[in-house]
Amino acid sequence: MTDPDRLLTITPRQIPSGPYVLEVSGELDHHTAHSLTEAVDDAPFDDHGVVLDLSGLTYCDSTGITVLITAYRRSQATGSPLSLAGVSPDQMRVFQVVGLDQVFTFHPSTEEAISSLRK
């Protein structure tokens, strides 16, 4: 049997004197979303900020969006900047429909998100 959790891979990475990066790839849905919830809970949300690298995300359902909003609320509560990097055009259209394009800070790539947060 395939472990549903393996459909989503999350790789955390601390950039030296920079943001905490969570590289999210695979399918983010109601079967897998809990792993990202845990990873977001473990993220420091300090002054250097957090980057969610979504360039490897192939699918995101409403439960996945819930986790992203949870990360946003955490960043609001802590004052730690949050960036989404590498969002695909399809995913961006979904964000536009639900009005999240006005909520998140987007960067084309993780590198650009990191350099923007270092400024």
Place this chain on the structure above:
Amino acid sequence: MTASPVQASLTRPADEEKRLAAVRRYQILDTPSDKTFDRIATLAARIFDAPMATVAIVDADRVWLKATHGLTGVGEFHRPQGLCTSAVLHAGPYVVTDAATDTHALAEHLAAGELGVRFCAAAPITTPDGQHLGTVNVLDTRPRKPTDTQLEALQDLAALVMDELELRLSATHTVTAERDRRAEAERLTRTLQRTLLPPALPTVPGLHAAAAYHTASPHEVGGDFYDLFPLDDGRWAFFLGDVCGKGADAAALTSLTRYTLRAAAIYDPDPCAALANLDTVLKGEYQGSAPRYCTAVFGVLQPLPDGCFAITLAGGGHPSALALRADGTVQPITTAGGQLVGMLPNPQFVQTTTRLSPGDSLLLYTDGLTEARTADGSMLDETGLVRYLASATVPVTDDPAAGLLQTVEALLSDLGEGVSDDTALLALSVPTRSKNRTQENR
């Protein structure tokens, strides 16, 4: 170890009822032949160096052979004739060493049978609660004196048959229980789904309304919802939306959302106010670790003296409604900028207005439709839906709203597996003027 067959006549009806109930419980009678039991019969014959062996189950009025070795064309026989009938009453093995010299009626019957059987050894197949289902038998045309070792082996084979029957019964029970659980879950899903949607849309004078719910999975309750209902000032309110998640949690959220919107509309039918009200209720209900949201479009219909309807529409993170004009054009009635309801600190809801003239329709849908994947793997999206509707031939019927839904359902059916989420549809159509006049003249 040899017992007399005389005891065969001592069966009490109540005991036999219990025994027959056990036979039924194992569901073995009249099942197809089976290698496992065939091997046991063959092994029994080999152990006794005998030409014939059977695995027999004793029914009310017959002995049914689950497996045979060295017997052809015998599947079952009338019960009183069978040696097994007597053997089933014995805890240990039952032996007739020479039917020709045994004066008992049963032995005579055996000897006179066309098989010419003179020797029989039988070990009962006994359930854990002591019921004898039948026997494993060895038969020979010569008189025999079996060894204790052979008889013990025969008992072991009968125990092996019982183990196998036990195993199959527990597998059957597991499958049945699993099937029952699934049927119950599906029934619950359907019941729940019904409570989330209005049983029928009300009749709005001068307007046709139709709604549909397309489920992506029969096992999971989706979270789409819609409703259409009168306000107390001659206007009508409608909404359609989608809650996040799946299953029972989503169903509870859907239910809360639907009733909150209905109550909010009575309190203040302003569309943005209704969504703001819902936002407050959801935040109160789901504060803490498991926040949840929904997207919705809420509208108010104002019938106008000229037969048109003025529509005020507010969107909270929901795809655009589409107006299908009488001239065939498709116009998105966008509420872009409106944000999802229930999770954001200060959500913004966007309000817009439009007018439905005779021949116009308004289509509301959930993102199960626009996020569906087309054959080339890309998302259908609003542009794909608009293009489809602009080129589709909506069937001309007495009910334009139903015709429009048929057209969308045809699209969903074409998308097939590409539709991975539930889709709710609500169509509102103002019939063409000629139709209206005909109705008014009646």
